Amino acid sequence: MKRISLTRYLVEQQRVDGHIPGDLRLLLEVVARACKRISQAVNKGDLGEVMGSADTENVQGEVQKKLDIIANEVLIEANEWGGHLAAMASEEMDSIYLVPNRYPQGEYLLMFDPLDGSSNIDVNVSIGTIFSVMKKPEGSPGVSEADFMQPGSQQVAAGYCVYGPQTTLVLTVGDGVAMFTLDREQGSFVLTKEHVTIPADTKEFAINMSNMRHWAPPVKRYVDECLAGKEGPRGKDFNMRWVASMVADVHRILTRGGVFMYPWDKRDPDKPGKLRLLYEANPMGWLVEQAGGAATNGHGRILDITPTKLHERVSVILGSKNEVERITAYHLEAEAAK
Numbered sequence: 001m002k003r004i005s006l007t008r009y010l011v012e013q014q015r016v017d018g019h020i021p022g023d024l025r026l027l028l029e030v031v032a033r034a035c036k037r038i039s040q041a042v043n044k045g046d047l048g049e050v051m052g053s054a055d056t057e058n059v060q061g062e063v064q065k066k067l068d069i070i071a072n073e074v075l076i077e078a079n080e081w082g083g084h085l086a087a088m089a090s091e092e093m094d095s096i097y098l099v100p101n102r103y104p105q106g107e108y109l110l111m112f113d114p115l116d117g118s119s120n121i122d123v124n125v126s127i128g129t130i131f132s133v134m135k136k137p138e139g140s141p142g143v144s145e146a147d148f149m150q151p152g153s154q155q156v157a158a159g160y161c162v163y164g165p166q167t168t169l170v171l172t173v174g175d176g177v178a179m180f181t182l183d184r185e186q187g188s189f190v191l192t193k194e195h196v197t198i199p200a201d202t203k204e205f206a207i208n209m210s211n212m213r214h215w216a217p218p219v220k221r222y223v224d225e226c227l228a229g230k231e232g233p234r235g236k237d238f239n240m241r242w243v244a245s246m247v248a249d250v251h252r253i254l255t256r257g258g259v260f261m262y263p264w265d266k267r268d269p270d271k272p273g274k275l276r277l278l279y280e281a282n283p284m285g286w287l288v289e290q291a292g293g294a295a296t297n298g299h300g301r302i303l304d305i306t307p308t309k310l311h312e313r314v315s316v317i318l319g320s321k322n323e324v325e326r327i328t329a330y331h332l333e334a335e336a337a338k
């Protein structure tokens with residue numbers, strides 16, 4: 001099979017298909033380079049100074065791991081000087097990061113979860129980086145947090161890099177989903193899957209079952225029906241998986257189908273969900289849609305939500321289309337019955 005590098009794939013997206021402008025291509029190459037560096041740090045594990053807690057908290061009150069901070073710094077350092085970006089936003093930073101004046105200013109906004117699945121770092125289970133790219137709204141002078149308040153449908157690129165047994169970068173620029181495996185000897189990402197497609201039906205669901213007693217009735221109804229198996233209303237047995245790293249759970253769904261849920265629950269009723277809209281739900285939602293799946297918050301399409309704050313949280317249901325539609329219909333039915 002002909003080896004196609006990420007660089008070549010992106011050049012083809014730019015030149016042959018005209019899908020992306022040159023500066024977006026260069027920006028994506030920089031993000032990929034940063035992911036390679038994060039992958040190296042992850043692989044060092046206990047041999048490097050990368051494991052354990054940093055004994056600090058992020059703006060969301062979560063204890064930061066050393067790797068959360070390292071990954072955040074790697075992404076900023078790699079991206080701030082290239083001239084493609086206006087600003088960045090990250091799970092690990094309270095407010096937006098403006099490209100310093102000493103560097104050329106670009107027109108793109110980059111959002112990222114530098115290290116997703118933090119609780120899995122110390123136990124050597126797959127973790128990853130999630131990213132989303134949008135354009136600064138036209139005509140807006142300077143750059144401010146308001147520029148980031150665009151629905152996910154405005155994304156021009158989105159992806160993640162999963163650091164597992166293999167390091168795999170998964171990308172969409174609106175022309176389907178492609179996967180690139182890191183060839184560690186060559187130091188380059190090589191195209192290993194194109195036109196990724198999620199089957200519309202599945203027999204596998206992913207949810208943190210320990211929260212069952214807190215779920216809303218439509219979520220409980222769906223999972224109860226799955227658990228009832230062949231003898232239940234679905235007439236088939238279901239399997240369950242929960243890695244507790246969204247990147248790894250979504251990667252499985254892009255690879256073999258399934259449905260992933262991190263729904264609203266009544267532990268903290270004012271919080272719409274656990275996952276963040278701008279740098280977790282939006283990029284994953286778009287990837288899943290580009291692979292033929294669906295992504296909703298139980299009520300409507302995630303990509304249609306206009307955010308009101310940088311670290312906005314959202315309820316997430318994504319994956320195989322027919323299952324996501326079923327769970328969303330259960331929510332809408334419950335609402336209509338109120």
Ligand SMILES: O=P(O)(O)OC[C@H]1O[C@](O)(COP(=O)(O)O)[C@@H](O)[C@@H]1O
Binds near residue numbers: 091113116244245
């Ligand atoms: O520990 P829980 O409740 O199962 O939550 C797991 C979820 O939290 C996350 O780890 C949140 O991401 P961060 O590690 O980036 O905060 C998701 O990746 C994952 O799906």
Ligand SMILES: [Mg+2]
Binds near residue numbers: 113117
């Ligand atoms: Mg995360």
Ligand SMILES: [Mg+2]
Binds near residue numbers: 114
């Ligand atoms: Mg994180």
